[in-house]
Amino acid sequence: MNISAAAQAAGLPVKTVRYYADIGLVAAPARSAAGYRVYDGSAVRKLVFIRRAREFGFGIEDCRDLLGLYKDRDRCSAEVKQIAARRLEQIEAKQRELQSLHSELSHLVEACRGDSRPDCPIIDYLG
Amino acid sequence: MNISAAAQAAGLPVKTVRYYADIGLVAAPARSAAGYRVYDGSAVRKLVFIRRAREFGFGIEDCRDLLGLYKDRDRCSAEVKQIAARRLEQIEAKQRELQSLHSELSHLVEACRGDSRPDCPIIDYLG
DNA sequence: GTAATCCTTCCCGTGACTGGAAGGTCAAGG
DNA sequence: CCTTGACCTTCCAGTCACGGGAAGGATTAC
Numbered sequence: 667m668n669i670s671a672a673a674q675a676a677g678l679p680v681k682t683v684r685y686y687a688d689i690g691l692v693a694a695p696a697r698s699a700a701g702y703r704v705y706d707g708s709a710v711r712k713l714v715f716i717r718r719a720r721e722f723g724f725g726i727e728d729c730r731d732l733l734g735l736y737k738d739r740d741r742c743s744a745e746v747k748q749i750a751a752r753r754l755e756q757i758e759a760k761q762r763e764l765q766s767l768h769s770e771l772s773h774l775v776e777a778c779r780g781d782s783r784p785d786c787p788i789i790d791y792l793g
Numbered sequence: 794m795n796i797s798a799a800a801q802a803a804g805l806p807v808k809t810v811r812y813y814a815d816i817g818l819v820a821a822p823a824r825s826a827a828g829y830r831v832y833d834g835s836a837v838r839k840l841v842f843i844r845r846a847r848e849f850g851f852g853i854e855d856c857r858d859l860l861g862l863y864k865d866r867d868r869c870s871a872e873v874k875q876i877a878a879r880r881l882e883q884i885e886a887k888q889r890e891l892q893s894l895h896s897e898l899s900h901l902v903e904a905c906r907g908d909s910r911p912d913c914p915i916i917d918y919l920g
Numbered sequence: 921g922t923a924a925t926c927c928t929t930c931c932c933g934t935g936a937c938t939g940g941a942a943g944g945t946c947a948a949g950g
Numbered sequence: 951c952c953t954t955g956a957c958c959t960t961c962c963a964g965t966c967a968c969g970g971g972a973a974g975g976a977t978t979a980c
Contacts, residue, residue, distance in 0.1 A: 718919045736916050750898060765888070767884055792846055
């Protein structure tokens with residue numbers, strides 16, 4: 667399996683697959699005689715795992731830890747849960763921030779007539 | 794007014810104030826005989842304006858446009874409203890994304906016992 | 921044989937700064 | 951007058967997680 671087949675199977679761009687090996691997030695793949703990277707099903711499963719974790723917004727370092735726990739059959743689920751709970755807190759913090767921004771900005775947008783006249787509560791608020 | 798006084802008055806780091814002049818977001822300040830940047834109240838007001846816009850999450854280019862509209866007494870409020878409405882849509886899109894992530898991840902975290910045993914719905918879902 | 925498609929490495933760019941090094945300037949105290 | 955410390959300057963590098971593209975070698979299909 668060459669890199670483009672592996673990337674497609676994992677649902678990732680080729681560049682990203684190379685990048686993950688460069689930073690040591692996945693093991694460096696074997697090479698063909700011509701120097702091409704050679705992937706197998708196990709490597710693809712790890713790439714899929716990382717893609718899903720990234721879709722949840724886990725950072726690369728969290729992915730590294732999660733992948734370690736994935737490969738370790740003797741892990742404690744507590745370790746996994748701790749990482750996930752931390753991410754959940756990040757998400758909730760961001761949600762609170764966005765909620766506050768949305769509330770303020772939507773009031774301003776509603777109060778702005780949006781016509782050809784210059785008076786504007788949005789500008790007034792910022793200035 | 795030297796840069797640190799201006800930065801403090803605007804509520805921004807010194808580095809950021811320099812950066813905004815470097816990229817032409819604000820006009821290059823006058824210089825003292827020794828080459829120090831010299832700021833006045835008008836420049837500080839513009840920096841405060843940018844800080845508030847950035848706090849709403851407007852990008853630098855939006856800030857550039859908003860600052861232009863701020864300085865233009867003949868602006869149409871419609872132009873301001875359009876920029877703000879676009880930002881509001883970005884916020885709402887991000888909120889939907891986070892809502893979806895939160896829903897999925899919180900279910901997984903709740904379903905994970907988080908003890909010393911290895912079975913873990915979070916890892917199962919990712920793998 | 922050759923053209924198209926793959927693969928490789930390498931370097932630069934993203935957004936909006938932030939940190940730090942090397943060196944010049946200024947005000948206060950001894 | 952000298953020093954000390956706080957300020958200022960420029961420039962370079964790093965952040966995060968890649969993406970774009972160039973230069974050049976390998977493989978594959980016709």
